[in-house]
Each structure stands twice: as structure tokens, then as C-alpha cells.
Amino acid sequence: MITIEELKRIKEEQRPILEKRLIEQGNVNINEDGSIVLNGDYYKKQVRIALKNCGIIDPNNIKEYIAVDGYFALANCLINKKAKDIIEDMKASGLRGRGGAGFPTGRKWETAFLYDADQKYMICNADEGDPGAFMDRSILENDPHSVLEGMAIGGYSIGADKGFIYVRAEYPLAVRRLRAAIDQAKELGLLGNNILGTGFNFDIELRLGSGAFVCGEGTALIESIEGKRGMPRTKIYRTAHKGLWEKPTIINNVETFANVPVIFQKGVDWFRSIGTEKSPGTKVFALVGKVENAGLVEVPMGTTLREIVFDIGGGTQNGKEFKSVQTGGPSGGCIPANLIDTSVDFESLDKIGSIMGSGGMVVMDENTCMVDIARYFLDFTVDESCGKCVPCREGTKRMLETLDKIVSGKGEEEDIEKLESLSETITLGSLCGLGQTAANPVITTLKYFRDEYEAHIQDKKCPAGACVDLVEYFITDKCIGCGACARACPVDCISGAKKELHVIDQDRCIKCGACMEACPPKISAVIKR
Amino acid sequence: MEFVFDREKNKEKIEELEFFIAENKDMPGILMPALQETQRIFGYLPLEMLQVISRRLSIPMSEIYGVATFYSQFSFIPKGENIISVCLGTACYVKGAQKILEEIEDQLNIKAGNTTPDLLFSIDSTRCIGDCSLAPVILINEDVYPRLKTDDIKGILDKYRKEV
Ligand SMILES: Cc1cc2nc3c(=O)[nH]c(=O)nc-3n(C[C@H](O)[C@H](O)[C@H](O)COP(=O)(O)O)c2cc1C
Ligand code: FES
Numbered sequence: 001m002i003t004i005e006e007l008k009r010i011k012e013e014q015r016p017i018l019e020k021r022l023i024e025q026g027n028v029n030i031n032e033d034g035s036i037v038l039n040g041d042y043y044k045k046q047v048r049i050a051l052k053n054c055g056i057i058d059p060n061n062i063k064e065y066i067a068v069d070g071y072f073a074l075a076n077c078l079i080n081k082k083a084k085d086i087i088e089d090m091k092a093s094g095l096r097g098r099g100g101a102g103f104p105t106g107r108k109w110e111t112a113f114l115y116d117a118d119q120k121y122m123i124c125n126a127d128e129g130d131p132g133a134f135m136d137r138s139i140l141e142n143d144p145h146s147v148l149e150g151m152a153i154g155g156y157s158i159g160a161d162k163g164f165i166y167v168r169a170e171y172p173l174a175v176r177r178l179r180a181a182i183d184q185a186k187e188l189g190l191l192g193n194n195i196l197g198t199g200f201n202f203d204i205e206l207r208l209g210s211g212a213f214v215c216g217e218g219t220a221l222i223e224s225i226e227g228k229r230g231m232p233r234t235k236i237y238r239t240a241h242k243g244l245w246e247k248p249t250i251i252n253n254v255e256t257f258a259n260v261p262v263i264f265q266k267g268v269d270w271f272r273s274i275g276t277e278k279s280p281g282t283k284v285f286a287l288v289g290k291v292e293n294a295g296l297v298e299v300p301m302g303t304t305l306r307e308i309v310f311d312i313g314g315g316t317q318n319g320k321e322f323k324s325v326q327t328g329g330p331s332g333g334c335i336p337a338n339l340i341d342t343s344v345d346f347e348s349l350d351k352i353g354s355i356m357g358s359g360g361m362v363v364m365d366e367n368t369c370m371v372d373i374a375r376y377f378l379d380f381t382v383d384e385s386c387g388k389c390v391p392c393r394e395g396t397k398r399m400l401e402t403l404d405k406i407v408s409g410k411g412e413e414e415d416i417e418k419l420e421s422l423s424e425t426i427t428l429g430s431l432c433g434l435g436q437t438a439a440n441p442v443i444t445t446l447k448y449f450r451d452e453y454e455a456h457i458q459d460k461k462c463p464a465g466a467c468v469d470l471v472e473y474f475i476t477d478k479c480i481g482c483g484a485c486a487r488a489c490p491v492d493c494i495s496g497a498k499k500e501l502h503v504i505d506q507d508r509c510i511k512c513g514a515c516m517e518a519c520p521p522k523i524s525a526v527i528k529r
Numbered sequence: 530m531e532f533v534f535d536r537e538k539n540k541e542k543i544e545e546l547e548f549f550i551a552e553n554k555d556m557p558g559i560l561m562p563a564l565q566e567t568q569r570i571f572g573y574l575p576l577e578m579l580q581v582i583s584r585r586l587s588i589p590m591s592e593i594y595g596v597a598t599f600y601s602q603f604s605f606i607p608k609g610e611n612i613i614s615v616c617l618g619t620a621c622y623v624k625g626a627q628k629i630l631e632e633i634e635d636q637l638n639i640k641a642g643n644t645t646p647d648l649l650f651s652i653d654s655t656r657c658i659g660d661c662s663l664a665p666v667i668l669i670n671e672d673v674y675p676r677l678k679t680d681d682i683k684g685i686l687d688k689y690r691k692e693v
Contacts, residue, residue, distance in 0.1 A: 049681055169565075181613055207558070210600035227560035229599040245557060386599075490620040490664040512620045512661040 001197055002189040004075050007066060009510055014067035018057070028056060032513035036068065045312050047274060048298045049282045050098075050135075050258040054142035059177050062184040065145040071190050074149050077156060078198040081207050086157035086264075087113055093268045094280040095260075099125055099216075099253030100331065100358050100433070102279070102346040106262075111240035112248040114160040120160035121149050121249040123225075124257055126167040126174070127216035130329030133360035133382060135284040136254035137297055140167070140174035143258065144181035148191065148204060150257030153264065155202045158250055163204040166221050169211060178206055214382035216250045217432050219243075220386065223498035231388045232432035253358070255284055275301035279345035285327075287313050290320065297361075301345045305335065308344065309363055318394035320365035326450070328357025329376045330384075331437030332445030334370060353444045355437070369466035370449040375403040378439040385434065392435030395426040399442060407428035408469040419446065468511045471528050475502050475515075479527040485526060532607060532646060536575045542570050546578060550585045560588060564597055573604045609644045609651035611689045614668040618657025621665040625679075629665050630654060632679040636686055649690065 022028045022036065025149065029037050036056050037043060048054075057064040065071070077086055091106030112120060124147060128136040139147065151163045156160050160346040167175050182204055193201045196507050214220045215230040217382050222244050224230035243249025259281060263271045275281045279301035285308065288294050290313030299308060305325055309315065316322045324334045327344075333354030342348050364373065378400045387393045402415050423439035423446075430436045446453060455461050462470040475485070481499040486492075493509050496502030504515065516526040536543065549566045553559055563586065567578050572596055581629050583590050597603045615621075615630045630641060633652060644651040660666045663675035674685060 207561070210561065210565060211602035213601050225558050227558040229596055231599075269625065323670065390602055488662045491623050510619045510623055514620070514662040518662070 001194060004079065005195060007071060007075060007196075010063055010066045011069070011072075014063040018064050018067045022056065022133065034069075042312065044294060044296070045307070046196045046298050047282050047300050049262050049274070050139060050146075050255045050284050051143075051296065051298045053146065054138055054296075055373075057143065059142050059144055060180055062145060062181065062188060062190075065143070069265055070145050070261070071149055073218075073261040074152050074156075074190070075196055077153050078196055078200055078262055085112060085158065085413075086153065089155070089264070089268055089282050093263050093271045094278075095256065095263060095271070096279060096346065096360070097253055098255035098259070098283065100328070100355070103354060105252060105256055107156050108240060108252075109154060109250060111238060112160075112250045115241055115248045117159075117248050117290045119162070119243045119245075119247045120158055121247055122155040122163040122174045123160065123221070123244065123249060123251045124163065124165040125216060125218070125221060125251050125252060126152055127213075127221060128171075128254070128358065129213040129216050130358055130360045131330075131385075132288045132362055133286045133358055134287055135296060135359045137174055138253050138284075139170055139258050140171065141177050144174075144177045145185065146258040146261055147178075147254055148181060148185055150252075150260035150372045151204060152191065152195070152202045154250060154252065154257070156200055158248070160244050160248075160250070161201045163202065163245070163288075164207050164225055165204060166207050166209060166215070166225060168209040169479055175206065175208065180330070182206070194406060194438060212386070213380075214386045214432070214434055217434060220432070221251065222249065229386075231386045232434075234431065241295055255359070264351040276343070276345050278347060283344065283356065283359060285344075285359045285361045287361050287363070289326075290317050290368070291315070291363040292317055299344070302343045304341050306344050308361065309340065313363065314322060315425075316363060316365045320367065322363070322365045323366055323372065324439075326354075326362040326364065326373065327360065328355040328437075328440070329360045330380050331355060331433065331440055332357045332360070333440045334364070334373065334448060336448040337443070339448075353440070353447060355440070366446065367464050367466060369407070369462050369464040370445045370452045371403065371462075372464075372466050374441045374445045375400065375407055378403055379440070381434065381438040385438075389431035389435060391426045391429035392431065392438060395422050396435070396438050398422055399426070399439070403442070406453065406456045407458045407462070408465045409456070411453075413457065414448065415457060416450075416453055465528055471511065472506055473504055473509060473511060473513065473515055474527050474529055475504060476525050477501060478523055478525055480523055480525070482523075483518065485515035488514040490514060532575075532644075532648075534575045536577070537547070539575075540572070543578070543581075545570055546581070547585075550582065552613045554585065554591070559586060560593065560596055564593075564603060568603055571607070575607075576605070606644050607648055609648050611649060611669055612651045612653060614653045614655045614658070615641070616656075616658050616660070616664070616668070617654045620661035621656070624664040626665040628665065628679055629677050629682065633667075633680045636682055656688075670685050672689065 087110050093104045096102040119424050126136055155163055209215050212230050215224045217232050217235035218239055220230040233443055239249045272280045282298050282300050284298045287297050296314050322334050322337055326334045335354055346356050382396045382400050383394045405411050423443050426435055426439050452463055456465050465471050479501045486494040491510055492506055493505040494502050519526045563582050567574050579593050634640055638652050639645055640654045641654045661662050665677050667674050
């Protein structure tokens with residue numbers, strides 16, 4: 001069994017070794033107060049709490065985590081605080097869930113704390129399934145102990161001695177790192193029985209997903225751990241009352257847990273000094289799409305989209321015109337360029353019809369078709385709907401069909417109305433968050449980019465030139481008649497004599513773009529319109 | 530498609546699974562980990578092994594089937610040694626990819642999405658793989674076969690038969 005003195009000794013022993021390694025590596029700054037930050041402009045504009053150790057410590061070595069004050073928050077909580085105090089601190093910190101909905105973590109824990117039960121559970125939701133999002137993955141792979149420590153503090157406060165981490169099967173490295181981290185923590189006595197001699201027991205077990213997006217939803221996740229089909233429950237009880245095997249259960253997101261130890265290390269006031277009044281702290285975003293510097297960004301809540309996309313992300317690629325940014329994945333919405341000064345916090349994003357979500361942030365430029373993007377997300381939802389409730393199972397399919405029609409140029413006047421009415425029904429009538437938010441990509445694009453829908457339906461044109469069925473390839477009179485395009489065409493629909501202007505037979509063209517690629521760059525006679 | 534599950538050949542693997550089940554029999558919610566372990570050991574979920582799981586854990590086959598079909602990572606048929614991906618994207622489709630697919634199906638006597646009984650080949654169809662100017666194309670493992678004609682198929686498949 002490890003004692004607090006032993007923990008301090010490990011820290012003192014390991015700290016110089018870590019600093020020496022980092023100085024040799026040369027990519028970090030060690031500040032006066034002992035904090036360590038990564039160098040470079042990209043990081044300068046960020047505030048890293050959840051990611052603070054990522055890229056700095058060796059995730060396979062628990063001692064390096066201890067060298068940056070790891071497990072001291074847990075020790076302090078176990079030795080100096082009562083369960084009730086921890087919950088009060090969590091409530092005072094104002095930390096809100098980072099997995100999507102933003103529910104106050106302290107209040108959630110309090111609910112489970114208040115129920116009497118012979119067994120309670122703490123679950124970490126590591127099923128990160130939004131396409132394009134990899135925040136949680138980065139934390140799990142680079143700083144697994146911060147999640148374990150956060151879970152242990154939570155377990156102590158609600159009275160749980162057992163934790164589960166539900167990881168998606170597509171993250172094998174994260175699984176390996178977590179396994180190693182759990183083993184090391186057990187070996188040192190920071191997990192398991194009688195932790196730090198305080199009599200507190202806490203064990204963590206890994207459970208793997210098997211490729212079902214809906215299992216990220218809390219009750220579906222519980223069903224899956226129980227060994228069933230991962231379908232959401234009808235919510236008669238809160239999971240904090242009757243969750244896993246009918247016992248009080250708390251589910252939090254990876255990033256939420258990673259914030260917990262830091263709050264207890266640096267204090268509630270420090271945490272509240274970052275971010276906004278109603279959304280304290282930071283949020284990690286996966287900035288992707290048509291942006292210059294794609295990557296993970298952690299910024300204080302209340303930072304504007306402009307600061308994230310332009311100041312940190314460097315704006316769009318190749319000087320293209322910025323059109324929209326999508327937040328919240330398949331549950332979120334598309335925010336237009338004129339709202340780029342919106343501040344990123346739960347309330348502000350909600351107000352404009354999008355959501356914070358788990359942190360996916362996709363940048364789109366003038367070449368992105370907004371109808372096609374809505375279609376893309378709906379396609380995802382249709383695939384992932386579990387089929388339990390009708391509005392989601394049938395409604396999303398009908399919506400996808402309608403969008404398919406529109407992007408292929410067969411849209412009719414009444415389709416927009418149909419989409420609006422379906423959106424309303426699916427949002428109001430679905431059983432779980434998957435269905436309730438499935439229409440958001442359609443609702444927001446209809447609200448902010450209605451003209452694009454109308455162009456597809458009325459003029460049979462795709463303004464962004466992205467919808468294959470609505471564009472045509474055309475050879476301009478720059479053509480020198482070299483014949484490269486005709487040879488490349490897979491359907492032989494380009495004709496023209498040598499050294500003369502070539503012509504594409506539009507009826508037979510399949511719009512694969514091979515001709516445009518084949519045309520010598522100096523000539524560039526083939527255009528898309 | 531029926532696959533003969535050779536108990537003799539799979540003896541060690543079966544023991545590995547039996548051991549896993551014996552070790553974890555009392556773990557609550559054991560079914561998912563048991564299916565994941567089966568898939569890891571055998572590469573798919575053999576019916577015979579699902580029956581073993583059903584008996585050992587006293588879970589009805591219907592329930593196991595329900596769970597196994599819910600998650601996209603589980604497969605009921607083994608993957609062949611050579612995976613043929615026939616592009617059915619637009620360019621390939623117009624250039625006769627459907628005929629190519631049918632020819633491969635005839636030659637191997639299985640439909641797309643299946644595996645030959647000798648486990649040598651699986652056929653998949655895919656969306657555009659970005660080689661439209663070479664249409665129609667198929668991929669076998671990592672190798673691209675461009676501008677195919679139905680007559681080419683037999684020769685190509687024979688190459689993989691000989692190699693084994
Ligand atoms: C369809 C669906 C998928 C979800 N996927 C995830 C996920 O991958 N990770 C996650 O943390 N939360 C996910 N959630 C949100 C969870 O239901 C839950 O709100 C969250 O894990 C609670 O943790 P938090 O309070 O720390 O955010 C999903 C919700 C829905 C409806
Ligand atoms: S359609 Fe087959 S490669 Fe594009």
C-alpha cells in the first residue's frame with residue numbers, strides 16, 4: 001500500500017528526470033509555477049486543462065503523471081475531504097458535462113450520492129462516435145491517468161467502489177494505454193483496495209463497444225455493458241437512481257473526468273476564473289475540414305468562433321471564401337459566416353440552433369454544398385438509428401430520401417415543407433437524443449442556407465458545384481485538341497478531331513471528372529459549371 | 530453459405546475460448562466480452578461456438594443472435610484469405626462492372642458479401658475507389674486490376690489460387 005509520503009517521494013524523484021527529458025526534447029516551456037506548456041503559436045492561444053499533459057508526459061509511465069502532481073488531488077480528497085464536501089466543490093466549480101448536453105456534473109453526482117444503495121457505479125463514456133471528433137481519444141491515449149483519477153474522485157464522492165470505462169472498439173491504442181494505466185495504478189495501490197490507507201476501495205474495468213454509435217447514449221451504453229442490444233431505455237428513472245443493473249450510476253464523458261483532478265489541484269476559484277459565468281473552464285475542439293491548421297484546440301469557454309477558426313486555425317485553405325462552421329456532429333448545426341462572432345458556450349450555441357456537442361468543429365468553404373452536408377449527416381443517422389422508436393427509424397429515412405431527391409435534381413417545391421414537418425415530428429417524438437437531434441443539420445441549413453435548397457429545387461443548380469448530378473463538365477475554346485480528355489473518358493463521350501475543339505456529350509457524361517484531370521494544367525480548358 | 534467448422538483444426542482455439550468463458554463465467558454482462566473474444570480468436574462468430582457460449586452461459590441462442598446482429602463489428606462468416614473488392618461506382622458501373630461482378634460470382638460460385646467454402650476468396654462490392662479513368666476496376670487485397678474484361682477474370686483468380 002502506498003502512502004502520501006511515498007507519493008511525494010516518487011514525485012520528487014521523477015520530476016527532475018522528466019524536466020531533463022523535456023528540456024532535451026526542446027519543445028516545451030517550464031513556467032515559474034511549475035506548469036509545463038508546449039511551445040509554438042498554435043498552443044500560445046490555447047488554455048489547456050483537459051489536454052494539459054498531452055504530448056508532455058509519457059502515458060505509459062505512471063511516475064511521470066505523478067511528477068506533474070498526478071494523484072495528489074485524489075490523495076487530498078480521500079484524506080482531507082468528506083464525500084459531501086467534494087460534491088459541494090464540484091457544484092461550486094460549475095463544471096458542466098463535456099460529452100454533449102452540458103449537464104452540471106456536481107448536481108448529477110449529488111443525485112447519486114443521495115440515493116442509498118448497496119452498490120453504485122461510476123462509468124466513463126469513451127464511445128466517442130461523432131465523425132471527425134477525436135478529443136477523447138487524445139486524452140485516453142496521452143493522459144489516461146487523469147481519467148482514472150477523476151473517476152476515483154467521483155466514485156469516492158457518490159459512494160461507488162466500481163467503475164467501468166466503455167471504449168469504442170475502433171480505438172485499440174487507447175484500450176492498450178488504459179489497460180496499462182489501470183495495471184500500474186493498481187500496482188502502486190492508487191486503485192484497488194484501501195487506497196492510500198484510507199479504507200476507500202475503487203476498481204476500474206474496461207468494456208469495449210462493437211461498432212454502434214447509439215451506445216454513446218447513456219442508457220444504451222448501460223444496456224450494452226449488461227450484455228444486451230445497445231438500445232436506449234425509456235427514461236422512467238434517472239440513471240443516477242436506477243442505472244447499471246438497476247443501481248445508482250453516474251456516466252460522465254472522458255473530458256469531464258479529465259477536468260476533475262485539476263479542479264481539486266488548483267481550486268474552484270481558479271477554475272471559475274476561466275471561461276464564462278455559466279460555462280466555466282475550457283472546451284476541447286477537433287478543428288477539421290477545410291481549415292489551414294487542423295488539430296485539437298482547447299480554449300476557454302466564451303472564445304468566439306472567429307478566434308478558433310481564424311486566429312488559431314489560420315482560416316480556410318487556399319484562400320477560399322469561408323462559408324460555415326459545423327459544431328456538434330450529427331446532432332449539431334451549421335453556423336453561417338455572419339454569425340462567426342458567436343461566443344462558444346452552451347447557451348450561445350443553443351440560441352443559434354446548434355449545440356456545443358462533444359467538440360467536433362468542421363470548417364466549410366465556398367465549395368461545400370450545404371444541402372449535401374445535411375444529407376451526409378442524415379445518411380449517418382439513418383445508418384446508426386437503433387430502430388427502437390418509429391419517428392427516428394422511419395422519419396430519418398424519409399428525410400434522407402427527400403434530401404437525396406433534392407441533391408440529384410429531382411426536388412419538388414413541396415419538399416422543403418416536407419422536411420420541416422418531418423424535422424418537427426422527429427425532434428419531438430423520438431425516444432433518445434439521437435433522434436431528438438437528428439434533424440438539427442437540416443433545420444439549421446434550412447434556416448441559414450435556404451437559398452441553396454431553392455437553387456437545387458427551382459433552378460436545378462448546385463451553387464457550390466458539389467452535387468454531381470447538378471454540375472456539368474464543359475470544354476472551353478482554350479482547347480488545343482490534344483485528345484488527352486477523350487482518352488481519359490471512361491465512357492467515350494468526348495469527341496473532336498485532332499487539334500480542334502473537343503465536345504462533351506452531356507447526355508452520356510457520368511461526371512467523373514477524369515477529363516478535367518487529364519487536361520494539361522497549362523491549358524485548363526475543361527471547366528465545371 | 531455453410532462453412533464446415535473443423536473442430537479438429539480449431540482445437541486450440543476452442544480451448545482458448547473455453548478457458549476464457551470458464552475464467553469469466555460469473556462476470557456480469559459477460560455476453561459482449563465473450564462474443565468479442567470469439568471474434569478475436571476465430572476472425573468471426575462460428576455458429577458452433579455461439580452454441581458453446583449459449584450452453585456455458587445459459588443464454589438462449591435467440592438472445593445471442595439478437596445481440597450479435599446489433600453490433601456492426603460482428604460477422605457470422607469468415608473472411609477469405611483474398612478479399613476481392615469490385616468497384617460499383619458510377620464510372621465502373623457504366624463500363625460493365627456488374628458483368629465483371631457476375632463473372633466473379635459465377636467463377637467462385639458465391640454471391641457478393643460471401644466467402645468461398647475453402648476460405649480462399651471473399652467478394653465485396655465497394656463505392657468509387659477513385660480510379661475512374663481505369664474503369665472498370667477491381668481490387669484484390671491491395672492490387673488494382675484496371676480496364677477489366679470478363680475474359681480476364683479466370684486468369685486473375687488462378688494467380689491467387691496458385692500462390693497458395
Ligand atoms: C446518440 C448519442 C450518442 C452519444 N455519444 C456520446 C459519446 O460518444 N461520448 C459521450 O461522452 N457522450 C455521448 N453522448 C452523451 C451521453 O448521453 C451523456 O450525456 C454523456 O456521456 C454524459 O456525460 P457528461 O455529463 O460528462 O457530458 C451521446 C448521446 C447520444 C444521444
Ligand atoms: S467508379 Fe470505379 S473507380 Fe470510380
